[in-house]
Amino acid sequence: MNTVKDLNKWANAHTYITLDLLRIALGVFLFMKGISFITNIQYLSDLISPIDKIGGGMFLIHYIAPAHMVGGIMIAFGLLTRWAIIAQLPILIAAIVVNFMGEMHQQNLLLAFIVLVVCVFFLFYGSGKHSADYYFKMQK
Template identity: 55%
Template sequence: MKTIVRMNKWANAHTSIGLDVLRIGLGIFLFWKGILFAGQTKELTHLIAPDNPDATTLILAHYIAMSHFAGGILVAAGLLTRLSLAFQYPILIGAVIINFTGAMDALALTQAIIALVVATFFLIIGSGKHSVDYTLKMNV
């Protein structure tokens, strides 16, 4: 816990608009992917289980779409950033794995790797100084 508090203090002392733009960009990207996945549920279920899609696969596809949709909004606003990225993390790891084991799409693989790296960064340092989390913490 002391390590997280120390990283938060460092992040708040060294925050910049660039980090906030990066966080907001990640949130918008996740939100956009959530909208795309919601509109392409059949293709998403085929990616998850190409041989035998069942009810579990459909539930997982809906979880991915809604998690990206809601998580993207929360990350962009800087509200519950670490929690929402913790829900995104298994999805992003799965996206990287699917692109390596299945038919490799270079653009999708690049997007997944970049999103995973940026999500890991914000999972560690938090939402930063210009966020709803920081504003709520300072006003309580």
């Protein structure tokens, strides 16, 4: 627990508006990706087809889109950012793995890798000073 507090103190001391804008852009991107998956469910089904042989394909379809939408909103507002990112990590890792198991889509691989790197950064950095987490912490 002290590690998280130390990371929050460091992040609040070294906060920059560009990092907050990056966090908001990540959240909006994930939200829009979730909307895209909801509106085109066949595309999502085709994306997860290489790992559908393992089982749980319907579970994945019902997990990925809502996790992106809810997680994207939470990340954009900076509310429970680390928890929202933890929910995104299995999806992003699977997106990278699926590219190697099925047909290689270099754009999807690059996009998933960049989003994964940004998510890992915010997993350690946290939500920053301009966030709902910081606002609610200061209300005590």
